[in-house]
Amino acid sequence: MANREQILDKIKRNLEIRGITVDADSVSATTGFRYLQAGNITVHYEAADINSPMGGVSDAASPFLGIGIANPGNIIIAGLLDADAAIADVIATEEDLQILRICGGFANDIKVKAGRTNLSILAANLAVLPGTADFNGLGQ
Secondary structure, eight states: OOOHHHHHHHHHHHHHHTTOOEEEEEEOTTTSSEEEEETTEEEEEEOOOOSSOGGGOOTTTOTTTTOSTTSOOEEEEEESSTTOOSHHHHSOSHHHHHHHHHHTTBSSEEEEEOOOTTOOOOSOEEEEEOOOTTSBOTTO
């Protein structure tokens, strides 16, 4: 239901503006969804699990669905390797903190997950940073 492409495009653009190299912008063979890789982490978007859009608006009609607390899809930050099993393994460098900061500038919740070499994002959450309506949605 979310427009994951626009969300990940904006994150990628913001990373590049900050001088952070995006090492991969690809589709995971495991999940079938696009992800970004920068620093020691991967960034994914997990659509909200909502049976029907509020107000009956289709995501095909609005590029803004999936952004913010009204339709709370999640931005997922995960490690690169199976050995990345703790928060300190996932967010290990100053660049990783900058990536977290960029992803944290949106209204969406952020889930920090252990790394998976196969890019699966089904692992338990190491941390959840709740979103807030005071943060930007796409295009703001």
